[in-house]
Amino acid sequence: MAKHKIYTMSVASVYPHYVTKAEKKGRTKTEVDEIFRWLTGYSQEELEAQLEKQTDFETFFAEAPQLNASRTLIKGMICGVRVEDIEEPTMQEIRYLDKLIDELAKGKAMEKILRK
Template identity: 55%
Template sequence: MPAHRIFSTPFAKVYPLYVAKAKRKGRTQEEVDQVICWLTGYDDRGLQHQLAREVDFATFFSQAPAMHPNGDLIKGVVCGVRVEEVEDPLMKKIRQLDKLVDELAKGKAMEKVLRQ
């Protein structure tokens, strides 16, 4: 089975869409960055470096310093897919990030988004 197209999509092409979605709902780019860094273990400098290099999603997640151990607590439906049922490890990470951005945009408190 061929790899999903999103795997080779540059993360830097989707990142502005995450930010725009959050901003439309009154959230900030800094909050989006905080969510991304929480999930992946990147610091702000590392995130900016990956965006500047325009790495694809596969590289972005494979080079992530440390996926957060509470990432498995991310549950629910995003784009019609139940996050906890996604079998492909990379697609699951992408769906987890999508779900976090969705929750942020829906106005959830940051403590709840970050599973604290």
């Protein structure tokens, strides 16, 4: 079976859309970056390097320094699918990220988004 197209897309190609979505709702790029860092364990410098290298989503998550253990607390629907029910690990990580950005755009407090 062929890989899903999102796996081979660069994170950098989607990143501006995450930022735009957040900024349209009065949130900031800094908050988007905080979500990325919280989820993956990348430092700000490492995150920027991954974006600059045009790293694809599959590699981005495979090379993540420390996926946050609390990410399993992320529940709910994204693209009509419950994130907690997604069986393919890489797709689940991508959807966790999508869900966190959605929560940011919906005005949730960062403490709740980051499951503190």
